[in-house]
Amino acid sequence: MNKKGILVGIVISIVIISVIVAYSSSVETENFDVRAHGMISTTMGSSILGNPSAQITIVEFGDYQCHQCYNWFHNTKPTVFQNYVDTGKANFVFMDLAFLGRDSPIAAQASYCAEDQEKYWDYHNQLYTAQESQVDNGWANSERLKAFAFGLGLDMELFDDCLDSGKYAKRVQYNIAEAKKLGANGTPTFFIVGPDGQQQKLVGAQPYSVFKQVLDSMI
Amino acid sequence: MVQTLKLVFSNHFYIVLSVVIFTFMLIGLLVLSEYIFLDPYIVGHISQGTEFGFVLIVILSILSALVIPMNVYRINILKKSKGKIGGSVFSSFIGSVAGACSCGPIGFAVISTFGSVGATTLAFLTNFELPIRIGAIALLAFTYYATVKSLKIECKVS
Numbered sequence: 001m002n003k004k005g006i007l008v009g010i011v012i013s014i015v016i017i018s019v020i021v022a023y024s025s026s027v028e029t030e031n032f033d034v035r036a037h038g039m040i041s042t043t044m045g046s047s048i049l050g051n052p053s054a055q056i057t058i059v060e061f062g063d064y065q066c067h068q069c070y071n072w073f074h075n076t077k078p079t080v081f082q083n084y085v086d087t088g089k090a091n092f093v094f095m096d097l098a099f100l101g102r103d104s105p106i107a108a109q110a111s112y113c114a115e116d117q118e119k120y121w122d123y124h125n126q127l128y129t130a131q132e133s134q135v136d137n138g139w140a141n142s143e144r145l146k147a148f149a150f151g152l153g154l155d156m157e158l159f160d161d162c163l164d165s166g167k168y169a170k171r172v173q174y175n176i177a178e179a180k181k182l183g184a185n186g187t188p189t190f191f192i193v194g195p196d197g198q199q200q201k202l203v204g205a206q207p208y209s210v211f212k213q214v215l216d217s218m219i
Numbered sequence: 220m221v222q223t224l225k226l227v228f229s230n231h232f233y234i235v236l237s238v239v240i241f242t243f244m245l246i247g248l249l250v251l252s253e254y255i256f257l258d259p260y261i262v263g264h265i266s267q268g269t270e271f272g273f274v275l276i277v278i279l280s281i282l283s284a285l286v287i288p289m290n291v292y293r294i295n296i297l298k299k300s301k302g303k304i305g306g307s308v309f310s311s312f313i314g315s316v317a318g319a320c321s322c323g324p325i326g327f328a329v330i331s332t333f334g335s336v337g338a339t340t341l342a343f344l345t346n347f348e349l350p351i352r353i354g355a356i357a358l359l360a361f362t363y364y365a366t367v368k369s370l371k372i373e374c375k376v377s
Contacts, residue, residue, distance in 0.1 A: 063322070066322040067322065067345070068253055068322045068323075069322070071266045071267075071268070071269065074267070075266045075267055076266075099327060099330055099331075099338075100322065100326075100330075100338070100341075100342070101338060101342055102338075133346070134342075134345075134346040135342040135345055135346060136342055137346070185324045185327040185328065185331075186322055186323040186324045186326065186327050187322045188322075200259065202258075202259070203256075203258065203324070204253045204256055204323070205253055205266065206256050206262070206264070207256075207262060207264040207266070209262065210256065210259070210260055210262055213260065214259065
C-alpha cells in the first residue's frame with residue numbers, strides 16, 4: 001500500500017512538473033517570436049517593416065549615434081523604401097550594433113521601450129532625426145530619450161520604468177553579439193537576404209545605385 | 220615660390236613621390252571616410268552635407284603631396300635637419316586619422332581592443348573631425364611656407 005502510494009505520488013509529481021514546464025515554455029514561445037532571415041537571427045531585432053512575405057529582406061545593423069547611419073537614413077533610405085519596401089518587393093529589419101558611445105546602448109533600449117507601446121518606428125525615426133553630430137554630447141542621454149518619448153505621446157510611467165530598469169539591455173546585447181557573429185564590424189552594415197537565403201553584405205552608407213543593383217539581381 | 224617648386228620638381232623622383240603621396244592619401248582618406256566604396260562595386264558618392272569634408276580631404280592630400288617631397292629634397296640635397304619633414308608627416312597623419320570615422324571597421328577594432336579609452340579617443344576624433352582637419356591643413360600650409368622660404372635662402376633662388 002505504501003509502495004503504491006509512493007508510486008502514485010511520483011506519477012502525480014511528474015504530471016505536475018510536466019504541466020509547469022509545458023506552461024512556462026509556452027509563455028516563452030509567446031514572448032519570443034522566433035525569426036530568422038538567411039543566416040541572421042532577427043528574433044531580437046525590430047519588427048518587420050513592409051510586406052512580411054516579401055522575397056527580399058534588408059537587415060540593417062546600426063547605431064543611433066552613428067553619423068553615417070544618419071546619412072543613410074536621410075539620403076538613401078527614402079529612395080530604397082519608395083522603390084522596394086513600399087512596393088512590397090522587400091521588407092526591412094533594424095538591429096542594434098550599439099558600440100559608439102555610452103549613450104548608444106541606452107538609445108537602443110529606449111527604442112524597444114517605445115515598441116512596448118507600438119511606437120518603435122516612430123521612435124527610431126525620431127532618434128535619427130534628432131541625432132547631433134557629436135557622440136555622447138548628451139543628445140541621447142536618458143533625459144533626452146525620455147523627452148523624445150514624451151514628444152511622441154507615450155505613456156511616460158511605462159516608458160520610464162522600462163528604460164530605468166534596463167528591461168531590454170540583454171536584447172540589445174544579443175543584437176550586438178549577433179552582429180559580431182556575422183562579421184559586421186562597423187555601422188551601418190546591411191545584409192540583403194534574397195529568396196533562396198543568399199546574402200549580400202553591404203558595409204557603410206552606400207548610395208542608392210548599389211542597393212538597386214543588389215536588390216534587382218535578387219528579384 | 221614657382222622657382223622653388225620648379226627646382227624641387229625638376230627631378231622626376233620628386234614628381235613620382237608627390238603623385239604617390241597624393242594618390243595614396245586621397246584614395247585612402249576617401250575610402251576611410253566613405254566617399255568611395257570598394258565592395259561589392261567600386262563606387263564614389265558624396266552624400267548631402269558631407270561636401271565640406273570632401274574638399275578638406277582634397278586640400279590635405281594636395282598639401283601633403285607638395286610639402287613632404289620638398290622636405291625630402293631638403294634632406295637629400297641640402298642635408299638639412301629633419302625637423303620640418305617630421306612636422307609635415309605629423310600634420311598629414313593627424314589630418315588622416317581625423318578622417319577615420321569611428322563608425323567604420325577601424326573604429327570598431329579600436330573600441331573592441333582598447334575599450335572605453337579607445338571609445339573616448341575615437342569619439343574625440345569623430346566629434347572634432349573637421350576642426351582637426353582644418354588644423355592639420357593650417358599646419359601643413361605653414362610648413363609649406365617655411366619650407367619655400369628656407370629653400371629660397373639655402374638654394375639662393377631669386
